[in-house]
Amino acid sequence: MSQISNAIATRDNGPEAIVRQHKDDLTLVLPSHVKGETWMRLAYGALRSNAQLLQVATRNPGSLMTALQECARLGHEPASKSFYFVPFGNEIQGIEGYRGVVERIYRAGAVKVVHAEVVYVNDEFVWAPGTIDTHQPPRWEGPQTVPFHKADWFSDRGDVKGAFSYGIFQDGTPSRVVIINRAYIDKVRKESKGSNSPTSPWVKWFDQMVLKTVAHRLEPWVPTSTEWRKEQMRAAHEVAAEQAGPVVIAPQGAEPDYRDDDEGPIEGEFVEDEGGAA
Known part of the structure; x- marks a missing residue:
């Protein structure tokens, strides 16, 4: 040939x-x-x-x-x-990527700002929720609602210590603050397939992978576009089911089943699915 x-x-x-x-x-x-x-x-x-x-x-x-x-x-x-x-x-x-996670949060429309930062050993980081903190910038007067993070951006900031993330809703209130430490970061990396390979993002773009990991942890606390689409599809399915025909009534004495296989994690339950796609 x-x-x-x-x-x-x-x-x-x-x-x-x-x-x-x-x-x-x-x-x-x-x-x-x-x-x-x-x-x-x-x-x-x-x-x-x-x-x-x-x-x-x-x-x-x-x-x-x-x-x-x-x-x-x-x-x-x-x-x-x-x-x-x-x-x-x-x-x-x-x-x-990290940008992809943030894009999905913005697409849902409920959050106007997504804040995510890597914290290094030489940074100053304060997070004491519910307390009065003099470190807080003027716009957050009163009880501390978001972490205070100060860094010398032009010096050696040391090794990665952890990361934090939160969103600001359209009405100006902050979401739940998510914080991860170095032990959690190393755990996610270890569970990521091929994380030690020279071509792995964990090797080539470590800081970006840390940002993406903490952004993933923020997802249960803010709406994302995939969740919005899922709810829209579920609502459409329910409407179609109501119009389809008679309702099937369970036999007398049968236990009702309130499970919904399409539902995500229960509030407070974190499903760790970062791995290679963290």
Whole structure:
């Protein structure tokens, strides 16, 4: 077979062709703010511009599709600063970046400011909720509602000590403050697949991964666009069910089942799902 024929065969059976075949499935889960055609062109472009990504996707197209589906579900552009495609050995991992987490919080509309900072050993950090703190800036007079963080941005700030995050709602009130220490950061990194690999984000962009980890911990306390879409879909499903037909009544004496498999974690229960996608 000639080189041209080989190239055509590769093109017609390669990862790009597989992505094209599943175009409808991918665009179906995209949120309304994302244009399907534009999103697909970005997906093709990501494969064409990264030889290593294309090589791994050729060997394991299933991992590529999984990463693309997660990217589409979250409403991010493929291979952007919001959502990365990272080759790990013989598979591709889709990793949401810190910017992606913050974007989803802003999209929901309830939060006007997301504040997240890494705290280093040489920084000054004070967090004593409910107490009067003279460190507090004038806009937070009275009981301390958010942490005070002071850093010399132009000096050696030392090693990473931890991180904190909170949101400011549209009415100006702060959300719950989330704080993580170094032990928790190291735990998340340890559980992340391939975290010690030279290509791992934990090696290349450690500070950004710390920010993303603390932003993920903030998610249970502020609305995100994925939660909003989930509630919209649930409401539509309930309306459709009400219009579908008669209600089935449980037999006398049967115990009611109040479980809802679509519900997320109960308030106060943190589900640690950072891992490689922290």
